[in-house]
Amino acid sequence: MITSIIINGILIGLIYALLAIGLTMIFGVMRIINMFHGEAVMLGMYAAFVLFDRFGISPYLSVFLTTPVFFVLGAIVYKFLIDPIPVREREITSLIITLGISYVFATSAMYIWTADYRTVTLAFSQEVIVFLKTRIGYPALLSSVMSAVLIVVFYLFMSKTYMGRAIRATELDKDTASLMGVNVEWISIATFGIGVVLAAMAGGILSPIFYIYPFVGSNFVIKAFTIVVLGGMGSVTGALVGGIILGVAEALASTFLEYSMKDIMAFILFLGILLFKPSGLLGGKTRL
Amino acid sequence: MQNRSVVPIIILFAFLIVLSFLPLIIDPGEYKYLYNIFFVVNIAALLATSWNILGGFAGQISFGHAGFVGIGAYTVSLFHYHLQWSPWLALPLSGVVTLLAGVIIGAIALRLRGPYFALSTLALAEVTKLIVEGWRSFTQGTQGIVVNPTPLLSIPSGGGLYYVISLWLAGFGILCALLIKQSKTSYFFAAVGENEDAALSLGINSKKYKMIALYISSFLAGITGGILAIHTGFIDPSSGFDMVHTVEPIFLTMVGGIGTVLGPVIGAILLVPVGEVFRSHFPTAHLLLYGIVLVIFARFIPKGIMGLFRKKI
Numbered sequence: 155m156i157t158s159i160i161i162n163g164i165l166i167g168l169i170y171a172l173l174a175i176g177l178t179m180i181f182g183v184m185r186i187i188n189m190f191h192g193e194a195v196m197l198g199m200y201a202a203f204v205l206f207d208r209f210g211i212s213p214y215l216s217v218f219l220t221t222p223v224f225f226v227l228g229a230i231v232y233k234f235l236i237d238p239i240p241v242r243e244r245e246i247t248s249l250i251i252t253l254g255i256s257y258v259f260a261t262s263a264m265y266i267w268t269a270d271y272r273t274v275t276l277a278f279s280q281e282v283i284v285f286l287k288t289r290i291g292y293p294a295l296l297s298s299v300m301s302a303v304l305i306v307v308f309y310l311f312m313s314k315t316y317m318g319r320a321i322r323a324t325e326l327d328k329d330t331a332s333l334m335g336v337n338v339e340w341i342s343i344a345t346f347g348i349g350v351v352l353a354a355m356a357g358g359i360l361s362p363i364f365y366i367y368p369f370v371g372s373n374f375v376i377k378a379f380t381i382v383v384l385g386g387m388g389s390v391t392g393a394l395v396g397g398i399i400l401g402v403a404e405a406l407a408s409t410f411l412e413y414s415m416k417d418i419m420a421f422i423l424f425l426g427i428l429l430f431k432p433s434g435l436l437g438g439k440t441r442l
Numbered sequence: 443m444q445n446r447s448v449v450p451i452i453i454l455f456a457f458l459i460v461l462s463f464l465p466l467i468i469d470p471g472e473y474k475y476l477y478n479i480f481f482v483v484n485i486a487a488l489l490a491t492s493w494n495i496l497g498g499f500a501g502q503i504s505f506g507h508a509g510f511v512g513i514g515a516y517t518v519s520l521f522h523y524h525l526q527w528s529p530w531l532a533l534p535l536s537g538v539v540t541l542l543a544g545v546i547i548g549a550i551a552l553r554l555r556g557p558y559f560a561l562s563t564l565a566l567a568e569v570t571k572l573i574v575e576g577w578r579s580f581t582q583g584t585q586g587i588v589v590n591p592t593p594l595l596s597i598p599s600g601g602g603l604y605y606v607i608s609l610w611l612a613g614f615g616i617l618c619a620l621l622i623k624q625s626k627t628s629y630f631f632a633a634v635g636e637n638e639d640a641a642l643s644l645g646i647n648s649k650k651y652k653m654i655a656l657y658i659s660s661f662l663a664g665i666t667g668g669i670l671a672i673h674t675g676f677i678d679p680s681s682g683f684d685m686v687h688t689v690e691p692i693f694l695t696m697v698g699g700i701g702t703v704l705g706p707v708i709g710a711i712l713l714v715p716v717g718e719v720f721r722s723h724f725p726t727a728h729l730l731l732y733g734i735v736l737v738i739f740a741r742f743i744p745k746g747i748m749g750l751f752r753k754k755i
Contacts, residue, residue, distance in 0.1 A: 187557045187560075187561065235737065238741070239741070243744070245556055245557060246501075246557075247741075249503060249557055249560060250503070250692060250736065250740045251737050251741055253692070253736070254693075254732075254733045254734070254735075254736030254737035254740060256733070257689065257729050257730070257732060257733030257736070258730060258733035258734055258737065261726055261727070261730035261733065262730065264726055265727075265730075372685070376565065376568065379561055379565075415576075418569060418572050418573075418576075421565045421566075421569045421572070424561075424565050425550060425562060425565055425566070428554055428558060428561075429550060429553060429554075
């Protein structure tokens, strides 16, 4: 009983972690809280839905096909709407601008796809795997494994490639990074693009196991924020830990408390951490 | 520079008195839609003024005003539902109860700064909504509560009454903003909002001023919720805690001019009718419009319409 709750919690937690990494990365490098992160997830879900519905492409494949589009979207938003704001006002103004963008995306989605609930039903959607006496839906397992793989790939990208190191250098100290020959402006644009891509990928991976509707993003964004503050802003391993904690906490809450308490867990964790350990569970210094 | 002067207050009251006679000239019974728009403009101006006192004057961006509106709306509804109070009697209480909620919320959220404050107000508003949804025996949960139309001192409820009440409530909000702007407190607000560390180093008790701003703001937002519940005649968690109550005041304040007394009012007068007309023709299109205009103003015209006139009123 308890093992199956924890296993299911960990599986959903891996997807939550992927959901949060884009947000934490943008915050880490640019100190910007991207309020349309949830809407980027939503657009990723719809992209997966459309490609599956029209062309029969599996969401697990199509998340890679749509990456250039989302990268360009994020890059454009940063380059034209956020980068030109004076640094002193950027923290607050970017909050309001990205909030505005979230509304533009959500309402546009409503006009394009209507408010109907959509689903991506794969051939194996109903199949269940039993592992340690735990019933796990096959799509849920596949989504979790894929999230885990993407997190590892992203971790390697950040630690092994030039670009990843440049992003981390910018995160630590913009001026020094700039002196070392890092093109800070381009890195910032790319980081924003990658952050949006990660959100959209999480959306695509979530599409076989969640309902898709225009305002679905607001459900995910608060979870992503929770994970980010749990793990410490800007930390990838922190996001992984935070995601799993939230996943398990939700699974436990929905079993032992009322089902509606599941959604409150994210907020309680969120406020608790902000109040008692604002640097995150892993402490402020840990990065990556 | 602001100096103490009674002139703006006299002008405000003159406007309120003159506008109060409007129902005698234009019949509210005949022009129901028009008076509906007037009402929405008034409460939008009140809510935006409330947001501006916290977000504009004191520089604390709130993403939780939907929570205050919801608490205010539920205060009126619950007093009406459980104790059969006249909603008009409960209206002032909606401000008081929301103020008390603001004290609790402030104790939690004001420990945090900038974006963290904004996010924690968002989370607290959502938590409140989930509590209202879950506590079915007390709040009826997602079923909602009906608020029966009630005459106020033998004045029958209707467009004219709602219009005049909401007008004076908006006037009260503007008066609060005016009095703050003309007082020494506004300098402390500005100092805390601009640079909290610098304000602290000058010996300004930043927390105290942030709390004052939050309390006034939550009181006004609660009243907005109360009159909204009376006007709609029905409240449920998704309408009371609608995110629109958070986004609309930000939008109106940013367009009108953040940190000015008149900015939120101008924003409401200019934009709410447009939004309402949009809404009646294309449902939810006003949200798209809000989003686009909000981005354009925040990015290109950060001081809003009031910024185009250089002198701050």
